[in-house]
Amino acid sequence: AQSDAKITIKPNVNNQVISRHIYGHFAEHLGRCIYDGFWVSEGSKVPNKGRIRLDIVEALKKIRIPNLRWPGGCFADEYHWRDGVGPRNLRPKMVNTNWGGVTEDNSFGTHEFMELCSMLNTEPYIAGNVGSGTVEEMAKWVEYFNFDGESPMANLRKQNGHAAPWKVSFWGVGNESWGCGGNMTAQFYSDQYKRYATYARNYPGAPLKKIASGSNGEDYNWTETCMKNIGTQMWGLTLHYYTLPSGSWRGSKGSATNFDEKEYFNTIRNTLKMDEIVSKHSAIMDKYDPRKRVALVVDEWGIWTDVEPGTNPGFLYQQNSMRDALIAGINLNIFNNHSDRVKMANLAQTVNVLQALVLTEKDKMILTPTYHVFDLYKVHHDAKYLPMELNTPDYVSGDSKIPAVNASASQDSTGTIHISLVNVDLSKTINLTTSLPGVNWKTVTGQIISSGKITDINTFTEPDKIHIRPFTGAKKMNNDLVVALPPQSVVILKVQ
Numbered sequence: 001a002q003s004d005a006k007i008t009i010k011p012n013v014n015n016q017v018i019s020r021h022i023y024g025h026f027a028e029h030l031g032r033c034i035y036d037g038f039w040v041s042e043g044s045k046v047p048n049k050g051r052i053r054l055d056i057v058e059a060l061k062k063i064r065i066p067n068l069r070w071p072g073g074c075f076a077d078e079y080h081w082r083d084g085v086g087p088r089n090l091r092p093k094m095v096n097t098n099w100g101g102v103t104e105d106n107s108f109g110t111h112e113f114m115e116l117c118s119m120l121n122t123e124p125y126i127a128g129n130v131g132s133g134t135v136e137e138m139a140k141w142v143e144y145f146n147f148d149g150e151s152p153m154a155n156l157r158k159q160n161g162h163a164a165p166w167k168v169s170f171w172g173v174g175n176e177s178w179g180c181g182g183n184m185t186a187q188f189y190s191d192q193y194k195r196y197a198t199y200a201r202n203y204p205g206a207p208l209k210k211i212a213s214g215s216n217g218e219d220y221n222w223t224e225t226c227m228k229n230i231g232t233q234m235w236g237l238t239l240h241y242y243t244l245p246s247g248s249w250r251g252s253k254g255s256a257t258n259f260d261e262k263e264y265f266n267t268i269r270n271t272l273k274m275d276e277i278v279s280k281h282s283a284i285m286d287k288y289d290p291r292k293r294v295a296l297v298v299d300e301w302g303i304w305t306d307v308e309p310g311t312n313p314g315f316l317y318q319q320n321s322m323r324d325a326l327i328a329g330i331n332l333n334i335f336n337n338h339s340d341r342v343k344m345a346n347l348a349q350t351v352n353v354l355q356a357l358v359l360t361e362k363d364k365m366i367l368t369p370t371y372h373v374f375d376l377y378k379v380h381h382d383a384k385y386l387p388m389e390l391n392t393p394d395y396v397s398g399d400s401k402i403p404a405v406n407a408s409a410s411q412d413s414t415g416t417i418h419i420s421l422v423n424v425d426l427s428k429t430i431n432l433t434t435s436l437p438g439v440n441w442k443t444v445t446g447q448i449i450s451s452g453k454i455t456d457i458n459t460f461t462e463p464d465k466i467h468i469r470p471f472t473g474a475k476k477m478n479n480d481l482v483v484a485l486p487p488q489s490v491v492i493l494k495v496q
């Protein structure tokens with residue numbers, strides 16, 4: 001079965017750029033993300049440098065992850081940074097009450113995280129503790145990270161082995177302050193934000209980009225209150241929205257690998273809702289900040305399913321199927337298309353948790369379909385945004401329908417245009433005609449992620465079932481780009 005779609009690529013306006021920080025990631029002290037993920041045990045046979053796992057570092061370097069958020073999530077509002085610095089054998093332990101009630105030994109702390117960021121060549125994004133921490137504690141952490149000179153915290157940092165300040169920039173002031181971060185009202189949080197942010201100082205040469213804890217999905221009142229009360233005293237305001245296959249936090253969320261067509265359809269429909277949610281928050285922000293100085297930071301997104309059977313329910317370990325690849329492609333297209341306001345986003349989470357890029361089992365590591373989407377889309381990093389007009393057929397299931405094609409486009413510094421396309425229809429090839437008025441182009445090449453079944457996954461015994469392959473279904477006809485876009489696929493086209 002086939003169907004027709006049309007795209008018209010428009011010129012870049014106002015030099016709008018797709019920030020590379022939209023392609024950010026998130027590593028929480030949760031399940032096997034840090035411990036038995038990035039961070040291996042003392043004396044482990046898994047190749048590592050100072051206990052940081054090297055195969056993961058290599059994989060993430062390849063996709064050029066621009067930033068990494070840490071230490072949480074919910075964990076951030078229970079984390080006391082002083083417990084995670086200094087000699088490891090003297091660090092106190094704590095209970096990770098949010099995630100499985102396991103004992104956290106604090107062996108991975110500030111210095112270890114900063115070493116990881118340096119190995120990854122990525123920017124740290126620190127989430128400070130507002131829920132159970134004090135203004136003083138956060139202020140001192142900033143001083144510890146960023147002050148270059150003689151001061152109690154700078155001296156302590158030097159004593160702990162790091163002479164130079166790290167000069168971190170992205171600074172979160174709390175996380176989910178409406179929930180696990182303190183169950184606050186929007187008004188109370190926005191007042192608290194101002195107290196904490198006042199003393200999170202900009203030290204010489206190290207200005208902070210302060211990020212306020214924003215809304216839970218469709219809580220527009222939260223955004224309204226923060227914009228009214230905090231306004232441009234913040235660099236960014238967050239938004240968390242997860243794709244739930246069942247659409248509800250109650251009961252089963254749905255399996256990561258075992259779902260039928262109806263559940264697949266609902267999952268994609270719930271993913272596409274991100275566009276509406278981002279648009280509505282952006283419209284509120286526009287009222288208070290028409291110059292778009294405050295970024296919308298979608299620092300938690302991705303699919304959240306039931307955990308893999310037999311694993312700790314508090315560890316949020318789930319498999320990653322071809323459906324996840326489509327979900328990643330759709331969300332990233334949405335963020336690209338809102339890059340006037342969305343300047344940063346973070347997939348939850350990097351390793352072994354939720355919609356992970358990487359799964360590990362002892363010394364083995366697999367790259368998930370989601371990883372491959374980030375690999376494909378890295379061409380959009382800091383590229384000029386190209387708006388488009390898209391006419392797409394619907395993907396119909398029963399008496400419901402959603403748009404079958406989802407897309408975004410950019411132009412890099414060499415003039416090459418990249419178009420990323422997602423076809424969510426499970427059975428129809430879409431015949432897509434793209435016009436690029438005013439663009440003088442000669443060739444098109446492409447790459448694709450697709451698989452026989454939407455439930456297909458990469459496993460430790462078959463790690464490469466889903467990977468990037470060359471795509472030959474695009475050609476030039478007159479000045480149009482004609483594409484046969486296969487069902488359930490993510491495609492990137494390179495137009496030169």
Ligand code: AHR
Pocket residue numbers: 028072073074075175176300348349354
């Ligand atoms: O990503 C898992 C959790 O989801 C985070 O800790 C929290 O912020 C959100 O509820």
